[in-house]
Amino acid sequence: RKEVEQDPGPFNVPEGATVAFNCTYSNSASQSFFWYRQDCRKEPKLLMSVYSSGNEDGRFTAQLNRASQYISLLIRDSKLSDSATYLCVVNPRYNFNKFYFGSGTKLNVKP
């Protein structure tokens, strides 16, 4: 079983829509959680860290559910520029230098 699993998509949504992605992780000892964004043929860039209490950054909201071992990303009022692949990243407590990357969820925002 993979450490981190994501629905590959693609999610095709119109501009202005609200879209949500989930990501499940297998190791309950996971400590830190992140969403990275990767544009086509570009490097991943940090979108936001995910905190236990949930956190929001503008149109983006991240949530963590430790009991069910998943994190989520909600994007409100989607923009064309949100089109990208969103990578879920998990960092375990037992091995600080290990980062487990999901394969990513592709989002296409259409006019």
Place this chain on the structure above:
Amino acid sequence: GAGVSQSPSNKVTEKGKDVELRCDPISGHTALYWYRQSLGQGLEFLIYFQGNSAPDKSGLPSDRFSAERTGGSVSTLTIQRTQQEDSAVYLCASSPGLGSSGANVLTFGAGSRLTVL
């Protein structure tokens, strides 16, 4: 530097040749990672350096792969006797490292795209 710098950005080589990929991390970042990303796939961990500690080489796929980090800064990933399955984008990332604020936030370079013919 302002960001993580990688070179070359593109490399085309023939099967059996050796290649070297270079990474210059953000100044002051003590942690440096190499990952590999094949087309349409997720990131595969290769190797991790933290300060002067022994590197974590657990992700290197074979003994044809090696990496070093000189002076705690620049790193070179070497692939000997390249094979077609080595074709991928090789991404380097750095982070402030253990004990630093934002220690586990990775900043990636733009990658080195390797094509083995």
